[in-house]
Amino acid sequence: MNEDFQDSFVELSGKIEESGAEFVDFKVVDPIGKWRHITIPESNFSREFLSRGIGFDGSSYGYSTVENSDLLLVPDLETAKFELTEEGEVLSVICDIFRIDEDGNRRRFHDDPRSTIARARRYLRETGVANEFLVSPEFEFYLFNDARFSYGTTSGGFEIDSTELTNRSKSETDDESSHPLPSSGGYHAPRPGDDGIELRNRIVSFLEREGIPVKYHHHEVGGAGESEIEVGFDDLLTAGDNTLYVKHIARIMAKLSGMSATFMPKPVNDFPGNGMHLHQYMVKDGENLFSGEEYGGLSELALHFIGGLLEHGKSLMGFTNPTTNSYKRLIPGQEAPVDLVFARSNRSAAVRIPGYVQSDSRRRVELRTIDATCNPYLAYSAVLMAGLDGIEKELNPRDGGYGPIEKNVYDLPEAEKKRIKHAPESLSASLNALENDHEYLLRGNVFEESQIKNWLRIKREEESLFHDKPHPFEFMLYYDL
DSSP states (O other), X not given: OOHHHHHHHHHHHHHHHHHTOOEEEEEEEOTTSOEEEEEEEGGGOOHHHHHHOEEEEGGGTTSSOGGGOEEEEEEOGGXXXXXXXXXXXXXXXXXXXXXXXXXXXXXXXTTOHHHXXXXXXXXXXXXXXXXXXXXXXXXXXXEESEEEEEEOSXXXXXEEEOTTOTTOOOOTTOOOOOOOOOTTOOTTOOTTTXXXXXXXXXXXXXXXXXXXXXXXXXXXXXXXXXXXXXXXXXXXXXXXXXXXXXXHHHHHHHHHTTOEEEOOSOOSTTSOOOOOOEEEEEEETTEETTBSSSGGGXXXXXXXXHHHHHHTHHHHHHHHSOSTTHHHHOXXXXXXXXXXXXXXXXXXXXXXXXXXXXXXXXOOEEEOSOXXXXXXXXXXXXXXXHHHHHHHHTOOTTTXXXXXXXXXXXXXXXXXXXXXXXXXXXXXXXHHHHHHSOGGGSGGGXXXXXXXXXXXXXXXXXXXXXXXXXXXXXXXXXXXO
Protein backbone atom coordinates (compact mmCIF):
# COMPACT_ATOMS: atom_id res chain seq x y z
CA MET A 1 0.00 0.00 0.00
CA ASN A 2 1.42 3.37 -0.97
CA GLU A 3 1.47 6.42 1.28
CA ASP A 4 -1.31 8.21 -0.63
CA PHE A 5 -3.60 5.21 -0.17
CA GLN A 6 -2.85 5.11 3.56
CA ASP A 7 -3.52 8.83 3.97
CA SER A 8 -6.78 8.63 2.00
CA PHE A 9 -7.93 5.60 3.97
CA VAL A 10 -7.31 7.31 7.31
CA GLU A 11 -9.08 10.48 6.14
CA LEU A 12 -12.12 8.62 4.81
CA SER A 13 -12.38 6.42 7.91
CA GLY A 14 -12.57 9.60 9.95
CA LYS A 15 -15.27 11.06 7.69
CA ILE A 16 -17.34 7.89 7.90
CA GLU A 17 -17.14 7.89 11.69
CA GLU A 18 -17.95 11.61 11.91
CA SER A 19 -20.92 11.40 9.52
CA GLY A 20 -22.36 8.25 11.03
CA ALA A 21 -22.66 6.69 7.56
CA GLU A 22 -23.44 2.98 7.84
CA PHE A 23 -22.68 2.04 4.24
CA VAL A 24 -20.08 2.65 1.54
CA ASP A 25 -21.07 2.58 -2.13
CA PHE A 26 -18.63 1.54 -4.87
CA LYS A 27 -19.51 2.99 -8.28
CA VAL A 28 -18.27 1.76 -11.64
CA VAL A 29 -19.32 2.84 -15.11
CA ASP A 30 -20.59 0.43 -17.75
CA PRO A 31 -19.72 0.84 -21.45
CA ILE A 32 -22.59 3.22 -22.28
CA GLY A 33 -21.89 5.51 -19.33
CA LYS A 34 -24.36 4.38 -16.67
CA TRP A 35 -23.20 3.92 -13.11
CA ARG A 36 -23.50 0.46 -11.50
CA HIS A 37 -22.83 0.01 -7.78
CA ILE A 38 -21.99 -2.39 -5.00
CA THR A 39 -22.62 -1.52 -1.35
CA ILE A 40 -20.74 -2.71 1.72
CA PRO A 41 -21.41 -2.04 5.42
CA GLU A 42 -18.94 0.43 6.90
CA SER A 43 -17.65 -2.36 9.17
CA ASN A 44 -16.10 -3.92 6.06
CA PHE A 45 -14.29 -0.70 5.09
CA SER A 46 -10.76 -1.94 5.74
CA ARG A 47 -7.32 -1.50 4.16
CA GLU A 48 -7.20 -5.16 3.19
CA PHE A 49 -10.64 -5.18 1.58
CA LEU A 50 -10.02 -2.00 -0.41
CA SER A 51 -6.60 -3.05 -1.69
CA ARG A 52 -7.86 -6.53 -2.62
CA GLY A 53 -10.74 -5.22 -4.73
CA ILE A 54 -14.15 -6.70 -5.53
CA GLY A 55 -14.71 -9.34 -8.19
CA PHE A 56 -17.66 -8.96 -10.58
CA ASP A 57 -19.16 -10.35 -13.76
CA GLY A 58 -18.04 -8.16 -16.67
CA SER A 59 -20.39 -9.91 -19.12
CA SER A 60 -23.41 -8.54 -17.24
CA TYR A 61 -22.10 -5.02 -17.89
CA GLY A 62 -21.45 -5.68 -21.59
CA TYR A 63 -17.65 -5.68 -21.30
CA SER A 64 -16.94 -9.31 -22.12
CA THR A 65 -18.36 -12.72 -22.94
CA VAL A 66 -19.44 -15.13 -20.20
CA GLU A 67 -16.46 -17.45 -20.71
CA ASN A 68 -14.02 -14.62 -19.95
CA SER A 69 -15.97 -12.38 -17.63
CA ASP A 70 -14.09 -12.21 -14.31
CA LEU A 71 -13.12 -8.60 -13.62
CA LEU A 72 -12.08 -6.69 -10.51
CA LEU A 73 -13.23 -3.36 -9.07
CA VAL A 74 -10.51 -1.40 -7.28
CA PRO A 75 -11.68 1.80 -5.54
CA ASP A 76 -9.95 5.12 -6.20
CA LEU A 77 -10.18 6.68 -2.74
CA GLU A 78 -9.41 10.15 -4.14
CA THR A 79 -12.89 10.17 -5.71
CA ALA A 80 -14.81 9.68 -2.46
CA LYS A 81 -17.86 11.90 -1.96
CA PHE A 82 -21.03 11.60 0.05
CA GLU A 83 -24.47 11.18 -1.47
CA LEU A 84 -27.96 11.39 -0.01
CA THR A 85 -30.39 8.49 0.37
CA GLU A 86 -33.84 8.15 1.95
CA GLU A 87 -32.15 6.93 5.14
CA GLY A 88 -29.18 9.32 5.36
CA GLU A 89 -25.82 9.72 3.68
CA VAL A 90 -23.51 7.06 2.26
CA LEU A 91 -19.92 7.43 1.15
CA SER A 92 -19.60 6.93 -2.62
CA VAL A 93 -16.28 5.88 -4.21
CA ILE A 94 -15.57 5.47 -7.95
CA CYS A 95 -13.70 2.32 -8.98
CA ASP A 96 -11.29 1.36 -11.72
CA ILE A 97 -11.63 -1.98 -13.50
CA PHE A 98 -8.79 -4.50 -13.50
CA ARG A 99 -8.25 -7.99 -14.90
CA ILE A 100 -6.07 -10.75 -13.44
CA ASP A 101 -3.82 -12.19 -16.17
CA GLU A 102 -2.65 -15.80 -16.47
CA ASP A 103 0.41 -15.05 -14.33
CA GLY A 104 -1.73 -13.74 -11.51
CA ASN A 105 -0.81 -10.08 -12.14
CA ARG A 106 -3.44 -7.36 -11.79
CA ARG A 107 -3.65 -5.13 -14.88
CA ARG A 108 -5.95 -2.26 -15.86
CA PHE A 109 -8.77 -3.45 -18.06
CA HIS A 110 -8.22 -1.60 -21.34
CA ASP A 111 -11.93 -1.25 -22.17
CA ASP A 112 -12.69 0.47 -18.86
CA PRO A 113 -13.82 3.97 -19.99
CA ARG A 114 -12.12 5.50 -16.96
CA SER A 115 -8.81 4.01 -18.09
CA THR A 116 -9.44 5.50 -21.55
CA ILE A 117 -9.65 9.03 -20.17
CA ALA A 118 -6.54 8.41 -18.04
CA ARG A 119 -4.67 7.35 -21.21
CA ALA A 120 -5.95 10.42 -23.06
CA ARG A 121 -4.59 12.69 -20.33
CA ARG A 122 -1.27 10.84 -20.36
CA TYR A 123 -1.05 11.01 -24.17
CA LEU A 124 -1.66 14.77 -24.10
CA ARG A 125 1.32 15.20 -21.78
CA GLU A 126 3.47 12.89 -23.89
CA THR A 127 2.84 15.04 -26.99
CA GLY A 128 4.31 18.03 -25.16
CA VAL A 129 1.47 20.21 -26.46
CA ALA A 130 0.01 20.90 -23.02
CA ASN A 131 0.04 19.77 -19.40
CA GLU A 132 -3.74 19.73 -19.00
CA PHE A 133 -6.94 19.87 -21.01
CA LEU A 134 -9.55 21.63 -18.87
CA VAL A 135 -13.28 21.29 -19.47
CA SER A 136 -16.45 22.76 -17.98
CA PRO A 137 -19.83 21.19 -18.84
CA GLU A 138 -23.18 22.96 -18.74
CA PHE A 139 -25.75 20.48 -17.40
CA GLU A 140 -29.20 21.03 -18.90
CA PHE A 141 -32.01 18.89 -17.52
CA TYR A 142 -35.75 18.93 -16.93
CA LEU A 143 -37.31 18.87 -13.48
CA PHE A 144 -40.80 17.41 -13.69
CA ASN A 145 -43.38 17.18 -10.93
CA ASP A 146 -44.15 13.71 -12.23
CA ALA A 147 -42.91 11.49 -15.06
CA ARG A 148 -44.39 8.14 -16.01
CA PHE A 149 -43.63 5.97 -19.01
CA SER A 150 -44.20 2.41 -20.12
CA TYR A 151 -43.91 0.20 -23.16
CA GLY A 152 -45.36 -3.27 -23.66
CA THR A 153 -46.79 -5.54 -26.32
CA THR A 154 -50.17 -3.80 -26.48
CA SER A 155 -49.58 -0.41 -24.86
CA GLY A 156 -46.97 2.27 -24.56
CA GLY A 157 -46.49 5.95 -23.88
CA PHE A 158 -45.34 8.60 -21.44
CA GLU A 159 -46.97 11.26 -19.30
CA ILE A 160 -45.20 14.34 -17.97
CA ASP A 161 -46.49 16.81 -15.40
CA SER A 162 -45.07 20.21 -14.51
CA THR A 163 -46.65 23.15 -12.72
CA GLU A 164 -45.05 25.29 -15.43
CA LEU A 165 -47.12 23.77 -18.26
CA THR A 166 -49.64 26.14 -19.85
CA ASN A 167 -52.12 23.33 -20.62
CA ARG A 168 -51.93 21.64 -17.22
CA SER A 169 -55.17 20.27 -15.78
CA LYS A 170 -55.61 20.07 -12.01
CA SER A 171 -56.34 16.65 -10.56
CA GLU A 172 -58.47 15.98 -7.49
CA THR A 173 -55.43 15.31 -5.33
CA ASP A 174 -53.32 18.17 -6.69
CA ASP A 175 -52.87 21.07 -4.28
CA GLU A 176 -50.08 22.87 -6.19
CA SER A 177 -50.78 26.19 -7.93
CA SER A 178 -49.63 26.55 -11.51
CA HIS A 179 -47.40 29.36 -12.75
CA PRO A 180 -47.20 28.52 -16.46
CA LEU A 181 -44.31 29.50 -18.70
CA PRO A 182 -44.33 29.51 -22.53
CA SER A 183 -42.78 26.40 -24.09
CA SER A 184 -39.65 28.36 -25.09
CA GLY A 185 -39.97 31.27 -22.69
CA GLY A 186 -38.28 29.98 -19.55
CA TYR A 187 -34.77 31.42 -19.96
CA HIS A 188 -33.77 32.95 -16.60
CA ALA A 189 -37.42 32.93 -15.48
CA PRO A 190 -37.83 34.20 -11.88
CA ARG A 191 -40.01 32.91 -9.06
CA PRO A 192 -42.81 31.86 -8.91
CA GLY A 193 -42.62 30.62 -12.51
CA ASP A 194 -39.28 28.92 -11.81
CA ASP A 195 -40.70 25.98 -9.91
CA GLY A 196 -37.33 24.23 -9.49
CA ILE A 197 -35.35 27.03 -7.85
CA GLU A 198 -35.41 25.64 -4.30
CA LEU A 199 -34.44 22.16 -5.44
CA ARG A 200 -31.60 23.51 -7.60
CA ASN A 201 -30.38 25.55 -4.62
CA ARG A 202 -30.21 22.38 -2.53
CA ILE A 203 -28.47 20.44 -5.32
CA VAL A 204 -25.87 23.17 -5.79
CA SER A 205 -25.25 23.52 -2.04
CA PHE A 206 -24.64 19.78 -1.80
CA LEU A 207 -22.32 19.74 -4.84
CA GLU A 208 -20.26 22.62 -3.44
CA ARG A 209 -20.07 20.94 -0.04
CA GLU A 210 -18.60 17.88 -1.79
CA GLY A 211 -15.94 19.93 -3.58
CA ILE A 212 -17.54 20.60 -6.99
CA PRO A 213 -17.39 24.33 -7.77
CA VAL A 214 -20.56 25.69 -9.41
CA LYS A 215 -20.53 28.85 -11.54
CA TYR A 216 -24.28 29.36 -11.40
CA HIS A 217 -27.65 27.73 -11.99
CA HIS A 218 -30.84 29.04 -13.57
CA HIS A 219 -34.05 28.17 -15.39
CA GLU A 220 -33.33 27.25 -19.00
CA VAL A 221 -35.37 28.00 -22.12
CA GLY A 222 -37.84 25.12 -21.81
CA GLY A 223 -40.97 26.11 -19.92
CA ALA A 224 -41.81 22.71 -18.43
CA GLY A 225 -39.03 22.90 -15.84
CA GLU A 226 -35.84 22.96 -17.91
CA SER A 227 -32.87 23.84 -15.68
CA GLU A 228 -29.15 24.38 -15.99
CA ILE A 229 -26.23 23.95 -13.62
CA GLU A 230 -22.83 25.03 -14.91
CA VAL A 231 -19.77 23.82 -13.02
CA GLY A 232 -16.20 25.12 -12.99
CA PHE A 233 -13.26 23.88 -15.04
CA ASP A 234 -11.49 20.67 -14.11
CA ASP A 235 -8.90 18.33 -15.58
CA LEU A 236 -10.15 15.63 -17.92
CA LEU A 237 -10.37 12.73 -15.44
CA THR A 238 -11.92 14.76 -12.63
CA ALA A 239 -14.45 16.27 -15.05
CA GLY A 240 -15.46 12.78 -16.18
CA ASP A 241 -15.96 11.63 -12.60
CA ASN A 242 -17.86 14.78 -11.66
CA THR A 243 -20.15 14.58 -14.70
CA LEU A 244 -21.50 11.24 -13.51
CA TYR A 245 -21.70 12.49 -9.91
CA VAL A 246 -23.61 15.69 -10.80
CA LYS A 247 -26.18 13.76 -12.84
CA HIS A 248 -26.57 11.20 -10.05
CA ILE A 249 -27.02 13.80 -7.31
CA ALA A 250 -29.55 15.77 -9.39
CA ARG A 251 -31.65 12.66 -9.99
CA ILE A 252 -31.42 11.43 -6.40
CA MET A 253 -32.24 14.80 -4.82
CA ALA A 254 -35.13 15.32 -7.25
CA LYS A 255 -36.58 11.96 -6.22
CA LEU A 256 -36.18 12.80 -2.51
CA SER A 257 -38.07 16.04 -3.20
CA GLY A 258 -40.96 14.29 -4.93
CA MET A 259 -39.83 15.40 -8.40
CA SER A 260 -38.13 13.70 -11.33
CA ALA A 261 -34.99 14.85 -13.18
CA THR A 262 -33.99 13.77 -16.68
CA PHE A 263 -31.02 14.62 -18.88
CA MET A 264 -32.67 13.12 -21.99
CA PRO A 265 -31.87 15.36 -24.96
CA LYS A 266 -35.54 15.60 -26.04
CA PRO A 267 -38.00 14.50 -23.35
CA VAL A 268 -40.91 16.79 -24.32
CA ASN A 269 -42.43 17.38 -27.74
CA ASP A 270 -42.42 21.01 -28.97
CA PHE A 271 -40.10 22.09 -26.12
CA PRO A 272 -36.35 22.83 -26.27
CA GLY A 273 -33.97 19.94 -25.73
CA ASN A 274 -31.20 19.33 -23.20
CA GLY A 275 -27.61 19.76 -24.31
CA MET A 276 -24.38 19.63 -22.33
CA HIS A 277 -22.31 22.40 -23.91
CA LEU A 278 -18.64 21.74 -23.20
CA HIS A 279 -16.26 24.66 -22.60
CA GLN A 280 -12.58 23.77 -23.01
CA TYR A 281 -9.03 25.04 -23.20
CA MET A 282 -5.44 23.80 -22.80
CA VAL A 283 -2.86 24.83 -20.25
CA LYS A 284 0.93 24.54 -20.29
CA ASP A 285 3.12 25.76 -17.43
CA GLY A 286 0.19 27.80 -16.11
CA GLU A 287 -0.50 29.53 -19.44
CA ASN A 288 -3.80 29.31 -21.33
CA LEU A 289 -2.72 28.06 -24.76
CA PHE A 290 -6.01 29.05 -26.38
CA SER A 291 -5.44 32.78 -25.80
CA GLY A 292 -3.90 34.76 -28.66
CA GLU A 293 -4.27 37.41 -31.34
CA GLU A 294 -6.19 35.39 -33.93
CA TYR A 295 -9.94 35.32 -34.55
CA GLY A 296 -12.05 35.87 -31.43
CA GLY A 297 -9.00 36.39 -29.23
CA LEU A 298 -7.84 32.83 -29.81
CA SER A 299 -4.38 31.49 -30.60
CA GLU A 300 -3.43 29.70 -33.80
CA LEU A 301 -3.22 26.49 -31.77
CA ALA A 302 -6.83 26.98 -30.62
CA LEU A 303 -7.98 27.44 -34.21
CA HIS A 304 -6.21 24.23 -35.20
CA PHE A 305 -7.95 22.52 -32.28
CA ILE A 306 -11.30 23.78 -33.62
CA GLY A 307 -10.30 22.50 -37.05
CA GLY A 308 -9.89 19.02 -35.59
CA LEU A 309 -13.25 19.17 -33.79
CA LEU A 310 -15.06 20.11 -36.99
CA GLU A 311 -13.09 17.88 -39.36
CA HIS A 312 -14.01 14.88 -37.18
CA GLY A 313 -17.35 16.35 -36.13
CA LYS A 314 -19.50 13.60 -37.62
CA SER A 315 -17.53 10.68 -36.18
CA LEU A 316 -17.12 12.50 -32.86
CA MET A 317 -20.89 12.51 -32.46
CA GLY A 318 -20.81 8.72 -32.35
CA PHE A 319 -19.48 9.26 -28.80
CA THR A 320 -20.86 12.69 -27.87
CA ASN A 321 -24.45 12.09 -29.06
CA PRO A 322 -24.87 8.34 -28.69
CA THR A 323 -28.65 7.81 -28.43
CA THR A 324 -31.57 7.83 -30.86
CA ASN A 325 -33.08 10.59 -28.74
CA SER A 326 -29.96 12.75 -29.24
CA TYR A 327 -30.99 13.50 -32.82
CA LYS A 328 -34.49 14.64 -31.88
CA ARG A 329 -32.81 17.61 -30.17
CA LEU A 330 -30.62 18.49 -33.18
CA ILE A 331 -33.30 20.03 -35.39
CA PRO A 332 -32.59 22.76 -37.99
CA GLY A 333 -33.88 26.18 -36.99
CA GLN A 334 -33.54 25.54 -33.25
CA GLU A 335 -30.79 26.74 -30.90
CA ALA A 336 -29.25 23.25 -30.87
CA PRO A 337 -26.66 23.37 -33.69
CA VAL A 338 -26.75 21.05 -36.68
CA ASP A 339 -24.10 22.79 -38.79
CA LEU A 340 -20.39 22.01 -38.44
CA VAL A 341 -19.14 25.60 -38.35
CA PHE A 342 -17.45 27.89 -35.82
CA ALA A 343 -18.04 31.52 -34.92
CA ARG A 344 -17.74 34.09 -32.20
CA SER A 345 -20.90 34.42 -30.06
CA ASN A 346 -23.03 32.52 -32.61
CA ARG A 347 -25.18 29.94 -30.80
CA SER A 348 -26.24 28.29 -34.07
CA ALA A 349 -22.64 27.16 -34.64
CA ALA A 350 -21.36 23.75 -33.50
CA VAL A 351 -18.29 25.45 -32.01
CA ARG A 352 -18.75 28.85 -30.40
CA ILE A 353 -16.16 31.28 -29.04
CA PRO A 354 -17.88 32.96 -26.07
CA GLY A 355 -17.90 36.68 -26.82
CA TYR A 356 -18.39 37.71 -23.20
CA VAL A 357 -14.97 36.31 -22.21
CA GLN A 358 -12.47 39.21 -22.10
CA SER A 359 -9.71 37.80 -19.89
CA ASP A 360 -6.80 36.11 -21.70
CA SER A 361 -6.55 33.51 -18.95
CA ARG A 362 -10.19 32.47 -19.55
CA ARG A 363 -10.18 32.20 -23.36
CA ARG A 364 -11.93 29.03 -24.44
CA VAL A 365 -14.05 27.32 -27.06
CA GLU A 366 -17.46 25.74 -26.57
CA LEU A 367 -18.66 22.54 -28.26
CA ARG A 368 -22.45 22.85 -28.47
CA THR A 369 -23.50 19.59 -30.12
CA ILE A 370 -22.75 17.25 -27.19
CA ASP A 371 -25.45 16.00 -24.79
CA ALA A 372 -25.42 14.32 -21.38
CA THR A 373 -26.45 10.84 -22.57
CA CYS A 374 -22.80 10.33 -23.53
CA ASN A 375 -20.31 8.30 -21.55
CA PRO A 376 -18.23 11.29 -20.38
CA TYR A 377 -14.99 9.34 -20.15
CA LEU A 378 -15.22 8.31 -23.80
CA ALA A 379 -16.77 11.53 -25.11
CA TYR A 380 -14.27 13.88 -23.42
CA SER A 381 -11.38 11.67 -24.53
CA ALA A 382 -12.64 11.70 -28.13
CA VAL A 383 -13.04 15.49 -28.07
CA LEU A 384 -9.43 15.88 -26.92
CA MET A 385 -8.12 13.44 -29.53
CA ALA A 386 -9.99 15.20 -32.34
CA GLY A 387 -8.55 18.55 -31.24
CA LEU A 388 -5.04 17.12 -30.97
CA ASP A 389 -5.35 15.75 -34.48
CA GLY A 390 -6.22 19.25 -35.66
CA ILE A 391 -3.17 20.67 -33.87
CA GLU A 392 -0.84 18.00 -35.26
CA LYS A 393 -2.11 18.48 -38.84
CA GLU A 394 -2.48 22.27 -38.45
CA LEU A 395 -6.07 22.13 -39.65
CA ASN A 396 -7.24 25.69 -40.11
CA PRO A 397 -11.06 25.68 -39.93
CA ARG A 398 -11.22 28.53 -42.44
CA ASP A 399 -9.46 26.42 -45.05
CA GLY A 400 -11.82 23.51 -44.38
CA GLY A 401 -14.91 25.60 -45.11
CA TYR A 402 -16.03 25.64 -41.48
CA GLY A 403 -16.48 29.39 -41.14
CA PRO A 404 -16.39 31.62 -39.30
CA ILE A 405 -20.11 32.16 -39.82
CA GLU A 406 -21.16 35.40 -38.14
CA LYS A 407 -24.82 35.22 -39.17
CA ASN A 408 -27.55 32.90 -37.97
CA VAL A 409 -26.85 29.81 -40.07
CA TYR A 410 -30.56 29.16 -40.52
CA ASP A 411 -31.05 32.59 -42.16
CA LEU A 412 -28.33 32.17 -44.78
CA PRO A 413 -29.24 32.03 -48.49
CA GLU A 414 -29.74 28.50 -49.78
CA ALA A 415 -26.60 28.66 -51.93
CA GLU A 416 -24.48 29.39 -48.84
CA LYS A 417 -26.25 26.75 -46.76
CA LYS A 418 -25.38 24.08 -49.31
CA ARG A 419 -21.67 24.72 -48.81
CA ILE A 420 -21.92 24.05 -45.07
CA LYS A 421 -21.21 20.57 -43.70
CA HIS A 422 -23.95 19.22 -41.48
CA ALA A 423 -24.04 17.03 -38.41
CA PRO A 424 -25.43 13.50 -38.81
CA GLU A 425 -29.23 13.30 -38.71
CA SER A 426 -29.41 9.97 -36.88
CA LEU A 427 -27.51 7.71 -34.52
CA SER A 428 -26.98 5.28 -37.39
CA ALA A 429 -25.30 7.98 -39.49
CA SER A 430 -22.97 9.04 -36.66
CA LEU A 431 -22.00 5.43 -35.92
CA ASN A 432 -21.22 4.88 -39.60
CA ALA A 433 -19.07 8.02 -39.54
CA LEU A 434 -17.25 6.74 -36.45
CA GLU A 435 -16.63 3.37 -38.09
CA ASN A 436 -15.08 5.10 -41.12
CA ASP A 437 -13.16 7.82 -39.26
CA HIS A 438 -11.51 6.81 -36.00
CA GLU A 439 -7.77 6.62 -36.72
CA TYR A 440 -7.25 9.79 -34.70
CA LEU A 441 -8.66 8.02 -31.63
CA LEU A 442 -6.10 5.19 -31.81
CA ARG A 443 -3.01 7.36 -31.32
CA GLY A 444 -1.13 6.65 -28.11
CA ASN A 445 -3.35 3.57 -27.61
CA VAL A 446 -5.94 5.90 -26.05
CA PHE A 447 -8.69 3.89 -27.77
CA GLU A 448 -8.24 0.40 -29.18
CA GLU A 449 -9.85 -0.97 -32.33
CA SER A 450 -11.59 -3.67 -30.29
CA GLN A 451 -12.99 -1.08 -27.89
CA ILE A 452 -14.48 0.98 -30.73
CA LYS A 453 -15.92 -2.15 -32.36
CA ASN A 454 -17.55 -3.12 -29.06
CA TRP A 455 -19.01 0.38 -28.72
CA LEU A 456 -20.41 0.23 -32.27
CA ARG A 457 -21.89 -3.21 -31.57
CA ILE A 458 -23.59 -2.08 -28.36
CA LYS A 459 -24.99 1.09 -29.89
CA ARG A 460 -26.21 -0.58 -33.08
CA GLU A 461 -27.96 -3.25 -31.02
CA GLU A 462 -29.52 -0.47 -28.94
CA GLU A 463 -30.69 1.32 -32.08
CA SER A 464 -32.12 -1.90 -33.54
CA LEU A 465 -34.39 -2.22 -30.49
CA PHE A 466 -36.11 0.98 -31.63
CA HIS A 467 -36.54 -0.06 -35.27
CA ASP A 468 -39.25 -2.71 -34.95
CA LYS A 469 -41.28 -1.02 -32.20
CA PRO A 470 -44.42 0.93 -33.16
CA HIS A 471 -44.21 4.49 -31.84
CA PRO A 472 -47.29 6.09 -30.23
CA PHE A 473 -47.15 8.96 -32.73
CA GLU A 474 -47.26 6.49 -35.61
CA PHE A 475 -50.81 5.66 -34.53
CA MET A 476 -51.69 9.33 -35.02
CA LEU A 477 -50.21 9.29 -38.52
CA TYR A 478 -51.09 5.90 -39.89
CA TYR A 479 -53.85 4.14 -37.90
CA ASP A 480 -56.57 5.00 -40.44
CA LEU A 481 -54.52 4.60 -43.63
